[in-house]
Amino acid sequence: MARRALILVEGSRYNGPLYVQAALQLGLHPIVLSANPAQYDYLGAEGIEAIRVDTADLDALIRECSRLHATYDIAGITSVGDSFYATVGKLCRHFDLLGPNPTSIERCCNKFTQRQLLAEAGVPIPDYRLAADAVDIESSADEIGLPVILKPAVGAGSRGVRLCRNLDELAQHTTYLLGGQHIWQSPPRILVEEFAQGPLYWVDIMGDQIVGIGTADFGPLPHFVGRQCTFPALLTDDEHERIADVSLSCLRALGLGWGPTGIEVRWTTRGPVVIEVNPRLHGTPTPQLTQLAYGIDLVTEHIKLVIGDKWDLRRRHSQTAAARFLVPDRDGTLDWIGGDSQAVAIPGVAEVKFYVEAKTPIVRKGDLQDWIGYVIAASPSRAQTEAILQHAVDIIEWSIRPFSS
Incomplete structure (x- = not known):
């Protein structure tokens, strides 16, 4: 019996190991x-079979999956x-799985199309405009009113996303996005958005069922680098x-409504405002937080x-889980980093x-x-x-030596 x-198309240093381990356990x-x-x-550490193929070429992927089908039962x-x-x-459609x-996913992954729908x-x-050049960006920002957020219309991980609070910051980030520093996979298309201010909440959904709502804190503006995630969020019934x-x-x-969806919402003066919808689970360490808090392995x-x-989304227990991201405060060469073994030994610490x-x-x-790492903890109380x-x-410490001039 085969x-x-x-089959996993590409991987990730974040959720990738979780998918590999879950597959093995199943x-x-x-x-x-x-x-x-x-x-x-x-992949090498786990001895996982990996095949080099042009994942941007659908026909090449079909050929590879057809070849694998001769040996394996592709579940x-x-x-x-x-x-x-x-x-x-x-x-999946080609192989009747x-x-x-795919049409819904493509529309969702284009942030401009997503906004329109x-x-x-x-x-x-948030109020938004689509821009292709510096003139478009400046006029869009003028119409919306500063501060605004500039972000690539297609992208992930907050790459190229920045708050522009004045004209100098607007010009600076425009130059960054259009001057060759940001890597574009297609002709540049930039979203200029109103800055929706308020606490950020993230929602994990499987199918059409809401699994839970967490909250996230960020480092200093104008960037949006996550500093801490907490699950579940402390909300009133109405919120x-x-x-x-x-x-x-x-x-x-x-x-959408098949498989996972991750949604980010800011609670503003007019209530919840949708910042982004992603047709996937939120990245590590949010799946670990859900498992620690509710006993659900998403x-x-x-x-x-x-x-x-x-599949089963029933809650097994109720705790509060949180993750703190480790973020350096300077550039340079990392001389050393340590304290992980002592930190993970603390009762309630789940992972370092x-x-x-x-x-x-x-x-x-x-x-x-x-991010250079994270710490996760959970207990019965916030x-x-x-x-x-x-x-x-x-307990965790590191030393960064400035680059030599």
Whole structure:
């Protein structure tokens, strides 16, 4: 009998290891298709089968999956992130497997199209314009009124996203986006958006069921580098209901509702305003927070959905879980980093993860690539979790030596 395989199109240093481990625990043989498998160091560490293929070429992926089908029983095809999720949908349709609607995914992943569809459905969103050059950006910012946020119309991980509070910052970031520093996969298209001010909440959905709502804090503006995630968020019944209603409206407006969806909302003076809808789970460490707080393993449940098994979103318990991201305050060479073994030994600390090793060059970009690690803690109370987390973070230390001039 052929071995059951789960095909993963590309990977990620964030959720990638979680998907590989969940697949193995479900008795599946994970196979990663990637244009550059060497970029995912966890594959080698786990001995995971990885195949080099042009993942931007749908026909090449179909040929590779057809070849694998001669050896394996392909139980399902999915992807860790949203960049290749539309491709996954097309592959699933070709091989008659369960998967997302590729058209809906493509529309959702284009932030301008997403904004249009949400606006047409009456979903509250920030005022926005689409710009292609510096003149468009300046006139759009003038119409909306400063401060505004500039972001690529297609992208993820807060890459290229910045708050522009005055004309100097607007000009500076315009130059960054259009002057060759930002890498574009297609002709530049930039969203100019109203800055929706207020606490940020993230919503995890599977199918059409809301799993839970968390909250996130960020480092200093003008960048949006996450500093802490807490789950579940402390909300009144009315706030929870309004955020949930807006989130489900997003699914209907965008034609989603199969598989995972991650939504970001800011609570403003006019209530919940949708910042972004992503057709995927939120990245690490939010899946770990959901599992610690509610006992729900979203990665495993997503894979069950993909392979046609019965999935289960029932809560097993209720705790407060939180993650603190480790973010350097300067550029330079990382001389050393430590304290992880002592921190993880603290009762209530669930995980300590470093993304970097000694002698790594640190060059901050103002997005999630600035993270050098994280600490996760959980306990029965919010105050206790915060205290545990702070204790652990205080133990972790590192030294960064400035680059020589």
